[in-house]
Amino acid sequence: MICLADCNNFYASCERVFQPRLEGKPIIILSNNDGCAIARSNETKALGIKMGAPYFEIKDFCETHGIHVFSSNYTLYSDMSSRVMEVMKSFGIRQEIYSIDENFLDLTGIPELTQHCQNMRKIVKQYTGIPICVGIAPTKVLAKLANHLAKKYPFLNSVCNLEELGEERTNKALQITAVSEVWGVGRKVAEKLNLMGIKTVYQLKIANPKQLSKLFSVNLERIIYELNSIQCLELEDTQEPNKQIVSSRSFGQAVSTRDGLLSSLTYHAEQAGKKMRRQGLFARQMTVFVNTNRFKDDYFSSSVNIVFPNAINSFRYLTQALNQALDKIYQPNIAYKKSGLIITDLISSEDEMTDLFDNVNIKHDDLLPTLESIKKQFGKNAIQVASANLSGTWQMTNNLMSQKYTTDINGIIEVS
DNA sequence: TCTGGGGTCCTAGGACCC
């Protein structure tokens, strides 16, 4: 048996840990640039605020209903995530961290699973302040579904063990759950299934997997098997390196100058470089893209792909390529709203030794260690690529952010 | 006026090969 444990309204719960007066109050957390609602407390959901709602449309509503609004504070959320994951890890024999707020645990050989997971809930709450829900089942898809039931039906007390629930009651639950709740069934597939008369999870469970595989994809076939307790999706407890690395951001204000774009892209080159080095990866290709407001009729986007002669991991080499990229895609008098890079064709530094005949040329940047030690000693802004500061108008707005309570000495809570 | 960011996997179709 496996379980899926996830944090309830994770970002909202993180804010509450450090501001307990918000317990029971409606909260939303906004995306970058305070663009739209990406997390809501139960109270906010009950008020009818939809996931992804643009903030400018709901701002007045939030004020009249006393909803507490936060800019997203990813430094805080990722630190809280590591704490929660560390605690949960000890409750399974293997752990797959699936996202910032959820993990699968292999519970093989553990007795009294419902009690075991209730215990985990209690300890996670006690150690981190974060409330969680748990779904227990033989497969991942069913565990996800059980987790959904645990959240929806209060009598389950936040832990739903399908084995304990039994086949008859499980099927009953699946008969009153919409097929769109299944993990991997998105909007498009759900619409098509509905047209075919498959509206509930139970109807999907008893559908013909081979037939639906032809009409949809092998994914849906696997999902059907998983709904029938036949395991198709393995628990992945080894951390695979990224296949691509993206750094991108909408601008706080529209940018029309080449310098503005170059400045923002230089920032992304630094971010991407950092991430590559953390994982020991080198890149052979990079796509640079810029686009205008995607909600406008005159939406316009352009991109260019660059192939490097050598595999690189230094932001300096990435930055050098940016000028050449902008020469190809920059056009004046356009109100750009977003820029970014996608780093692909990644190889691991270990491949350097093994790929004797595959011509893997890694180009190391000897200056990197020096730059990093300067940053470490004098602060991360002590030394920069010149183009980083050409223009600051692209910087994002996030005026409603809480403190970095757990990672910044100046953010520590004072108790008086 | 104002609408996020970072990922993965699958499929169809073209290029290419024998």
Added chain:
DNA sequence: TCTGGGGTCCTAGGACCC
């Protein structure tokens, strides 16, 4: 007049996830 068949690899784009 008549112009194959089978396979692999790569890429772009779609769908999905949190």
